[in-house]
Amino acid sequence: MTKLVIWSESGGVGKTTTAINLGAALGRRGEETLLVDLDPQPASLSAHAGYPDAKTADGATITDALLGDAALSEIVVEDEPFDLVPGHESLASLESTVRAEGISTAEFLLRSALDPLADGYDHVVVDPPATLNLLVDNALIATGNVLIPMEMTRKGQQSISGVLETVDALESQLRRAQPEFTLDVLGVLPNKVDGSSLNREVRDALEADAADVEVLPVTVPDYNVMERAWDAQLDVFRYAEEYGLRPYQEALLDAYRELAATVSAQDPAERRPGVTE
Amino acid sequence: MSKEDRYAHLGDGEAPAERPADAEADAADPGSGIRVTIDDGDEKVTLTVDPDAASVAELREAVLAASGDAPPAPLAAGVRSVLAAQRVAFEVGLTGAVVAMEQASSAPFGYRLE
Numbered sequence: 001m002t003k004l005v006i007w008s009e010s011g012g013v014g015k016t017t018t019a020i021n022l023g024a025a026l027g028r029r030g031e032e033t034l035l036v037d038l039d040p041q042p043a044s045l046s047a048h049a050g051y052p053d054a055k056t057a058d059g060a061t062i063t064d065a066l067l068g069d070a071a072l073s074e075i076v077v078e079d080e081p082f083d084l085v086p087g088h089e090s091l092a093s094l095e096s097t098v099r100a101e102g103i104s105t106a107e108f109l110l111r112s113a114l115d116p117l118a119d120g121y122d123h124v125v126v127d128p129p130a131t132l133n134l135l136v137d138n139a140l141i142a143t144g145n146v147l148i149p150m151e152m153t154r155k156g157q158q159s160i161s162g163v164l165e166t167v168d169a170l171e172s173q174l175r176r177a178q179p180e181f182t183l184d185v186l187g188v189l190p191n192k193v194d195g196s197s198l199n200r201e202v203r204d205a206l207e208a209d210a211a212d213v214e215v216l217p218v219t220v221p222d223y224n225v226m227e228r229a230w231d232a233q234l235d236v237f238r239y240a241e242e243y244g245l246r247p248y249q250e251a252l253l254d255a256y257r258e259l260a261a262t263v264s265a266q267d268p269a270e271r272r273p274g275v276t277e
Numbered sequence: 278m279s280k281e282d283r284y285a286h287l288g289d290g291e292a293p294a295e296r297p298a299d300a301e302a303d304a305a306d307p308g309s310g311i312r313v314t315i316d317d318g319d320e321k322v323t324l325t326v327d328p329d330a331a332s333v334a335e336l337r338e339a340v341l342a343a344s345g346d347a348p349p350a351p352l353a354a355g356v357r358s359v360l361a362a363q364r365v366a367f368e369v370g371l372t373g374a375v376v377a378m379e380q381a382s383s384a385p386f387g388y389r390l391e
Binding site (some may be wrong): 137163168176 | 283288346
């Protein structure tokens with residue numbers, strides 16, 4: 001099973017858009033895919049996937065599952081082309097809850113909750129908030145593999161170093177207790193690329209620094225049809241089927257198919273070392 | 278606080294794989310069950326017995342029955358079946374009752390004759 005967190009410390013770079021469309025592309029390859037919404041805010045993966053009310057729903061929630069009060073399997077929404085663990089607003093108080101209850105395993109809650117589901121899926125994709133907090137820590141530890149969506153701007157370029165610092169610090173510290181733990185970076189996904197000279201300059205700069213992180217050979221173009229897909233609560237593949245795309249917009253589908261092929265080809269046993277090498 | 282500092286505590290010890298609920302269940306909480314100490318002279322283990330599984334009287338009877346020293350067979354048999362499920366076996370030595378446990382790193386069962 002491949003586990004992956006879509007994360008960047010910058011907001012608005014397309015984490016959730018990447019998660020849902022990667023999930024859709026993986027599912028359309030016939031691979032069992034589970035998306036996990038680990039973001040408490042309303043405008044997140046659950047809403048994009050058509051479950052906006054899940055954030056405030058009664059009953060067992062992902063927070064309950066993390067705290068061991070429910071099984072994650074109870075929360076899973078089975079759908080096509082991917083299953084979904086909806087997020088919930090109560091995630092916002094998880095950190096204070098674990099402090100109040102003195103839970104010493106706070107960073108490992110998602111890893112433990114996902115374990116029973118491991119045999120049922122080929123891929124698990126986690127979408128946490130941008131802000132570095134306990135939810136992000138859980139996502140990083142549970143997956144051990146990060147995909148960084150990035151706008152090809154100077155701001156985006158600067159944000160990469162923050163992610164790499166986090167990955168390096170978390171991996172090195174946790175390995176003191178668990179030497180077998182690895183936290184890899186699958187790579188940087190150039191997102192919302194508009195073909196400007198600045199985009200190319202930033203990409204060139206990142207590729208020149210490839211010792212730190214790999215820029216994936218996939219480019220997601222910046223087309224506003226993605227916003228319309230969000231409004232329609234559909235991934236871009238479903239949106240294309242229901243509303244159609246202009247010929248040039250088909251490049252979006254190709255990009256996510258290529259990204260899915262890259263993720264699908266990931267063999268955890270053969271992954272090359274990440275940024276800590 | 279640097280990111281190294283943020284994660285420094287993770288390297289302080291092996292991170293438990295169990296979930297918090299499991300951890301709570303396994304924790305030795307004097308108020309949540311019957312506290313039992315097993316001491317054969319070489320090794321001493323303190324365990325917590327779920328009172329829903331067996332009462333103090335039932336445990337005492339089970340040990341006595343297992344030693345051939347006493348009575349209420351049906352009750353003792355019932356408790357013994359619970360004990361078997363928990364991978365716990367009874368023996369009696371010259372110095373008193375001994376509870377021998379298999380794979381009992383955190384077994385929730387035991388008994389002390391006092």
